């Protein structure tokens with residue numbers, strides 16, 4: 001199915017289900033965008049974006065950092081959540097109140113009450129950066145949803161099935177979109193196609209994605 005090419009103002013407020021328990025809330029983060037940007041700048045100053053290495057030895061094209069009690073990391077030894085930033089040895093910066101409030105509101109809007117994220121992974125994509133198909137299964141409580149917020153350049157999100165080889169659907173994610181993934185959709189394979197070089201009016205040549213999780 002083709003995605004209708006709507007103007008942003010026509011998409012905002014739409015709710016699109018991607019699966020039985022996953023929902024796109026178009027433009028849900030837009031009222032908070034002004035508050036999110038300075039919080040990202042402060043986070044970046046305390047815990048810079050960096051390119052981590054996967055257990056397979058590949059350097060990720062996406063740069064990442066974290067805030068909250070736990071942060072997601074990878075190196076040659078594997079994927080894990082840790083309380084310390086491996087680059088600085090300090091705890092990850094606290095999760096800004098505006099981040100946590102947005103995540104809770106979005107989860108509630110999708111029917112997941114009492115979402116209490118303790119981890120916020122922040123991914124930064126530049127043109128050409130991508131994320132290969134994977135599952136997120138390092139979180140302790142897989143009953144809790146994941147909430148993702150997209151800012152900046154548009155990305156094509158890949159939403160597959162429970163096996164790596166299942167055909168993946170392509171969904172555009174725009175500046176301000178929030179997605180909530182839970183329940184039976186929580187372990188589906190997903191990824192992001194290489195970003196096109198199509199600068200965003202406010203963020204320029206980058207896409208920032210937050211994923212909020214109950215990891216510990």
Ligand code: MD3
Pocket residue numbers: 121123131136146148155179181185186187188190191192209211
């Ligand atoms: C579906 N990030 O960081 S967010 C990731 O746009 C990740 O940066 C992508 O996948 C990004 O792990 C996609 C959407 C997302 C996040 C977690 C999920 C979708 C998910 C967990 C389960 C199912």
Ligand code: FE
Pocket residue numbers: 134135136190
């Ligand atoms: Fe993921």
